[in-house]
Amino acid sequence: MFTRPHRIDASSLHRVRLGTSRIVLAMSLIAGTATMSAQSSAALGDTPVAASAHHIDTGTPNSNDAPLGAVSSSVTTTPLTTTDNSPATTGDLLVLDTPEDQEIEGLDVRTDLGLLPSDLAPHIGDDTPEGIGFTEAPAAPGTYKSAERVISRLKAPRAKNRLRTLVIRAHWNGNRKDKTSTKRLRKLTSNADKVLRSATRGRYGINATYTPWIKISRTSCNDVRLIGQRATRAAAARNRAHNADRFNRVVIYFPHSSSCASWAGRGEMPGKYVWLNGAKQATVLAHELGHNFGLGHANVVQCNKSRTLTRRGHGCKSHEYGDLGDLMGAGPYSGLTQAAMQHQASWLTKGRMRNAQKRKTTVKLRPRSSNKGIRAVRVRGKGATYWVEYRTRSGLDKVLSKDLTGVTVSLAPPRRGHASNALDMQPQNNNSAIALPLGASWTSPEGIRFQVKKQTKKRATVVVQRRAKKARKPAAPKQVTVQPGDLSAFVTVAKGNDRGAPIQRWRVRAVPVAGGHTISGTVTATAALSRTVMVQQLTNGTAYRVQVRARNEKGWSSWSAPISVTPAPVTPVVTVSSPVTGQSYSQTIPLRLSASTRDTTPAVITSLYAYLDLPWSSSPVYVGRQGFTKKLDLSYDLDTGILPDGTYPMRFIAQDSQGRIGAVTRNVTIVGKSPRITQATAAISGNTLTVNYTMTPQLNQVQGVLIGVRNTANGSVVASSPWLYPTAGVEAQWTQSATSWAPGTYTVEVIALDRNYWPREQIPLEGQPSWGYHRVTRPVTK
Ligand SMILES: [Zn+2]
Numbered sequence: 168m169f170t171r172p173h174r175i176d177a178s179s180l181h182r183v184r185l186g187t188s189r190i191v192l193a194m195s196l197i198a199g200t201a202t203m204s205a206q207s208s209a210a211l212g213d214t215p216v217a218a219s220a221h222h223i224d225t226g227t228p229n230s231n232d233a234p235l236g237a238v239s240s241s242v243t244t245t246p247l248t249t250t251d252n253s254p255a256t257t258g259d260l261l262v263l264d265t266p267e268d269q270e271i272e273g274l275d276v277r278t279d280l281g282l283l284p285s286d287l288a289p290h291i292g293d294d295t296p297e298g299i300g301f302t303e304a305p306a307a308p309g310t311y312k313s314a315e316r317v318i319s320r321l322k323a324p325r326a327k328n329r330l331r332t333l334v335i336r337a338h339w340n341g342n343r344k345d346k347t348s349t350k351r352l353r354k355l356t357s358n359a360d361k362v363l364r365s366a367t368r369g370r371y372g373i374n375a376t377y378t379p380w381i382k383i384s385r386t387s388c389n390d391v392r393l394i395g396q397r398a399t400r401a402a403a404a405r406n407r408a409h410n411a412d413r414f415n416r417v418v419i420y421f422p423h424s425s426s427c428a429s430w431a432g433r434g435e436m437p438g439k440y441v442w443l444n445g446a447k448q449a450t451v452l453a454h455e456l457g458h459n460f461g462l463g464h465a466n467v468v469q470c471n472k473s474r475t476l477t478r479r480g481h482g483c484k485s486h487e488y489g490d491l492g493d494l495m496g497a498g499p500y501s502g503l504t505q506a507a508m509q510h511q512a513s514w515l516t517k518g519r520m521r522n523a524q525k526r527k528t529t530v531k532l533r534p535r536s537s538n539k540g541i542r543a544v545r546v547r548g549k550g551a552t553y554w555v556e557y558r559t560r561s562g563l564d565k566v567l568s569k570d571l572t573g574v575t576v577s578l579a580p581p582r583r584g585h586a587s588n589a590l591d592m593q594p595q596n597n598n599s600a601i602a603l604p605l606g607a608s609w610t611s612p613e614g615i616r617f618q619v620k621k622q623t624k625k626r627a628t629v630v631v632q633r634r635a636k637k638a639r640k641p642a643a644p645k646q647v648t649v650q651p652g653d654l655s656a657f658v659t660v661a662k663g664n665d666r667g668a669p670i671q672r673w674r675v676r677a678v679p680v681a682g683g684h685t686i687s688g689t690v691t692a693t694a695a696l697s698r699t700v701m702v703q704q705l706t707n708g709t710a711y712r713v714q715v716r717a718r719n720e721k722g723w724s725s726w727s728a729p730i731s732v733t734p735a736p737v738t739p740v741v742t743v744s745s746p747v748t749g750q751s752y753s754q755t756i757p758l759r760l761s762a763s764t765r766d767t768t769p770a771v772i773t774s775l776y777a778y779l780d781l782p783w784s785s786s787p788v789y790v791g792r793q794g795f796t797k798k799l800d801l802s803y804d805l806d807t808g809i810l811p812d813g814t815y816p817m818r819f820i821a822q823d824s825q826g827r828i829g830a831v832t833r834n835v836t837i838v839g840k841s842p843r844i845t846q847a848t849a850a851i852s853g854n855t856l857t858v859n860y861t862m863t864p865q866l867n868q869v870q871g872v873l874i875g876v877r878n879t880a881n882g883s884v885v886a887s888s889p890w891l892y893p894t895a896g897v898e899a900q901w902t903q904s905a906t907s908w909a910p911g912t913y914t915v916e917v918i919a920l921d922r923n924y925w926p927r928e929q930i931p932l933e934g935q936p937s938w939g940y941h942r943v944t945r946p947v948t949k
Pocket residue numbers: 169170171454455458464
């Protein structure tokens with residue numbers, strides 16, 4: 168019988184060491200609170216230890232998410248304990264930060280409610296780069312929900328053998344029945360059937376029969392044998408067709424009992440019984456059915472000092488169900504199962520595996536979800552047998568996160584029912600990333616070298632070489648490129664020749680050419696062929712020589728050839744989508760703009776303002792925001808108030824944390840506010856000029872109307888009206904004697920003025936910008 172506890176006690180756990188300063192527990196919390204406690208190595212001595220825990224919201228935004236605050240405790244008396252009371256949403260992380268170099272010996276996580284036991288996936292690694300001034304992005308965890316979604320859409324091979332499976336819902340006093348319906352259980356078994364058909368490549372499936380709820384006498388949820396006896400007896404007594412003897416498998420579901428919070432499911436190994444403690448995940452049921460077939464857990468081996476595997480395994484630990492990408496491992500990403508176990512359970516045909524016996528074997532491996540071609544290579548070494556396979560996000564393995572894909576090397580279990588151990592080829596990363604990356608090579612303690620030559624969606628080309636040279640320190644990185652940034656430089660380094668052991672990290676240094684403070688830091692290698700890192704805290708205008716060296720488990724390479732770089736400042740970028748050039752606005756001007764800093768600068772935007780300049784005032788109309796972000800938006804509908812019609816200059820100005828300015832200017836035209844002359848006629852009859860006109864006031868208050876007459880030939884003003892106050896919208900008339908005018912052509916100007924017209928002098932005006940005027944001209948001849 169195996170359990171999948173989420174409680175990890177000191178005896179089974181992981182010594183986390185090597186300056187590991189952060190332990191990330193990826194938990195898919197549904198609701199409720201979690202309690203986490205950690206025991207430090209200082210428990211053996213007398214040094215108090217301090218740690219802090221944070222609840223990190225990575226799933227649905229949750230306004231209640233908040234840091235837990237620091238917790239501290241003297242571990243000589245009690246372990247560190249912290250309680251996360253903030254409601255969690257799926258995918259949230261609970262993070263425990265301990266001081267640098269603090270060795271954690273035991274870690275114990277409990278939840279009062281909602282945490283699905285096998286959701287716990289310990290991710291252990293120094294995901295915080297050691298150097299200052301280096302930035303790297305974290306990865307988000309997956310959830311059971313997304314796994315179920317993949318499974319429900321999965322196309323699995325038809326089952327040759329459908330296991331007759333009796334599903335009994337049992338409850339008792341003290342653990343009353345929940346709302347789980349037959350329909351819900353049907354979904355569970357239908358999805359688990361798909362998982363099983365995929366994992367066995369159509370050898371097995373499930374044909375389920377469901378009992379109604381069955382009440383049994385009070386029992387402890389931990390006494391699963393007794394629950395099994397009572398439930399099967401009661402089910403058979405109620406309905407002879409539900410006699411467990413007639414079935415290949417019996418699944419007993421009972422409502423989640425918090426006194427058994429340490430496990431979600433149990434399965435006989437080998438056998439036919441499965442117990443589900445309120446768990447309704449297809450992968451949990453399929454995992455327990457895997458135990459019924461005699462499968463052990465899919466473990467991961469991790470060793471000290473960033474080693475992949477030491478001779479005789481000294482310093483190495485096997486992490487129970489630590490292969491997070493395996494059905495027989497833990498966590499929501501449980502895809503197919505390791506080839507060694509497939510072979511053990513006779514789920515892998517001879518034609519789909521290959522033995523690498525020659526001095527050198529090149530194999531084109533198909534993804535393990537593929538239904539044709541070579542699925543696995545078996546390599547028998549001295550005292551150990553290795554299995555190599557290829558995981559891609561396809562078939563059931565679509566549930567895998569990207570981290571969990573790639574070429575894996577596992578140690579075969581010594582006997583049936585024993586665990587298979589995947590080797591962690593990226594010990595520098597959290598233990599979900601264990602694949603041997605593309606381009607990387609690994610040399611086993613007995614001198615077998617495995618190298619990933621090529622990797623596509625359809626296949627991976629792996630070379631297995633016996634009697635290979637011992638692994639050595641890597642060659643100095645040859646492919647290094649450096650781009651200048653603002654107060655920074657971008658360094659890209661490709662993996663190059665690892666000489667028999669995967670590259671785990673790089674050291675980057677930037678040395679000022681003229682002398683001074685060297686900036687350096689460490690970059691963790693991922694499965695990718697290269698990484699780019701932003702080296703910060705450099706000085707603009709100063710030339711630096713950048714060098715990189717690589718490390719594998721044998722040690723550091725020499726430094727790469729130096730590359731010169733001189734950082735230079737960059738200014739913020741202002742993007743204005745409104746107001747639009749050439750468009751006119753009336754009562755409001757919609758302001759839609761944003762300011763951002765470029766990727767090449769560590770600076771952030773601190774303010775973004777929009778100014779509308781008034782020609783008659785040194786105080787512009789303005790609106791703005793402050794912030795401390797890479798991108799700051801400003802969205803505001805600026806009321807034009809009593810501003811008269813006309814064209815105004817607008818300035819949009821952003822400032823960054825380095826005090827640098829980015830600006831955009833744009834002219835904005837306001838219309839529809841000031842009064843207009845909507846109709847005008849002018850004519851000289853005899854010696855009298857008669858002007859008929861209509862003034863429409865629009866939105867702003869009206870100052871009045873002025874009429875002037877110019878000699879068209881020389882521009883001189885021959886007549887002008889006093890202020891006229893026509894009734895709005897009603898045709899008005901102005902007459903003027905033309906007796907003294909010389910015969911010729913004249914221009915009559917009829918001007919409506921806003922109460923706030925500008926400029927206030929020189930009327931009538933011509934050829935200069937003005938605000939709050941509307942003028943029409945009419946030619947007349949005397
Ligand atoms: Zn198990």
